[in-house]
Amino acid sequence: MKDQSRFSELSSMSRRRFLVTTGSSTLASYLMLNRPAWALNADVARSGNFGELDATAEEGIDLYLENQDLLIGGRVGRGITINGSIPGPVIRMTEGKDALIRVHNRLPESSSIHWHGILLPFDMDGVPGISFAGIPAGETFTYRFPVRQNGTYWYHSHSGFQEQLGHYGQLIVDPAQTDPVDYDVEHTVVLSDWTFEDPHNVFRNLKTIEGYYNFQRPTLANIDDQMQATGMALGEVIGKRLSWQGMRMDPTDIADVTGATYTFLMNGKSADENPVFLAEPGQKVSCVSSMPRPRPTMMFAFQACR
Numbered sequence: 001m002k003d004q005s006r007f008s009e010l011s012s013m014s015r016r017r018f019l020v021t022t023g024s025s026t027l028a029s030y031l032m033l034n035r036p037a038w039a040l041n042a043d044v045a046r047s048g049n050f051g052e053l054d055a056t057a058e059e060g061i062d063l064y065l066e067n068q069d070l071l072i073g074g075r076v077g078r079g080i081t082i083n084g085s086i087p088g089p090v091i092r093m094t095e096g097k098d099a100l101i102r103v104h105n106r107l108p109e110s111s112s113i114h115w116h117g118i119l120l121p122f123d124m125d126g127v128p129g130i131s132f133a134g135i136p137a138g139e140t141f142t143y144r145f146p147v148r149q150n151g152t153y154w155y156h157s158h159s160g161f162q163e164q165l166g167h168y169g170q171l172i173v174d175p176a177q178t179d180p181v182d183y184d185v186e187h188t189v190v191l192s193d194w195t196f197e198d199p200h201n202v203f204r205n206l207k208t209i210e211g212y213y214n215f216q217r218p219t220l221a222n223i224d225d226q227m228q229a230t231g232m233a234l235g236e237v238i239g240k241r242l243s244w245q246g247m248r249m250d251p252t253d254i255a256d257v258t259g260a261t262y263t264f265l266m267n268g269k270s271a272d273e274n275p276v277f278l279a280e281p282g283q284k285v286s287c288v289s290s291m292p293r294p295r296p297t298m299m300f301a302f303q304a305c306r
């Protein structure tokens with residue numbers, strides 16, 4: 001609120017000055033309306049500044065869902081934050097204890113949190129229309145369930161395209177007994193993606209033409225490259241293409257939304273922001289990773305981590 005009023009004060013000042021200098025009110029109002037997003041949001045928070053919460057602590061935890069502008073890979077995007085960040089906080093639980101999570105929905109629409117891969121009573125699963133009604137705008141829902149397993153998971157919205165807008169985070173359940181994995185340093189890593197497009201648009205584009213974001217499709221023009229890359233003869237390359245055509249699919253369908261619209265994120269940071277994970281020489285590092293959806297390339301990158 002304070003920042004907004006400071007901005008309107010500044011802008012009305014520069015507008016007045018502008019009017020005095022040029023006397024052109026039309027041009028002045030044009031400039032005001034077309035102010036780029038970064039100029040309005042000089043002190044916008046960066047994505048990837050998330051904390052860690054213990055959901056099996058006695059008093060439980062509070063999660064706040066909000067629409068918020070964030071700097072993502074250096075550009076301002078409007079996403080859904082959990083406690084002010086994308087991804088949301090790392091939620092820890094301890095096997096054998098009870099989890100207590102109050103979710104406050106400050107979005108203008110219904111929301112939900114699904115605890116991916118967690119064994120729990122059906123009414124705590126967080127899938128609207130199946131196990132509960134969803135969390136209406138402005139309301140709070142309390143999740144409470146016994147934790148019966150351990151491992152690395154994630155949580156996310158099960159409402160509309162909210163997950164694509166940043167409504168997800170990592171969920172780590174520590175074993176009741178001593179951790180069988182021995183390590184000195186632990187890094188938690190969430191691999192995800194972000195688009196500055198409206199996710200509804202992305203979906204509509206894919207429905208219209210499945211290769212919308214794929215600019216590396218096999219074509220007649222690059223048939224030589226295909227033969228070279230695969231070692232196949234001309235007839236084989238054409239036959240393969242025809243059989244995919246027959247299925248009305250691309251071989252790349254598993255990654256149908258590409259870097260053409262996606263910024264790939266590691267803990268909410270883009271490759272340009274160079275996220276780093278430090279360890280001293282000789283230390284054993286444990287890398288606890290969660291990955292919202294299948295990403296073939298990133299999966300391989302990840303094997304090196306353990």
Ligand SMILES: [Cu+2]
Pocket residue numbers: 114115116117156
């Ligand atoms: Cu899930």
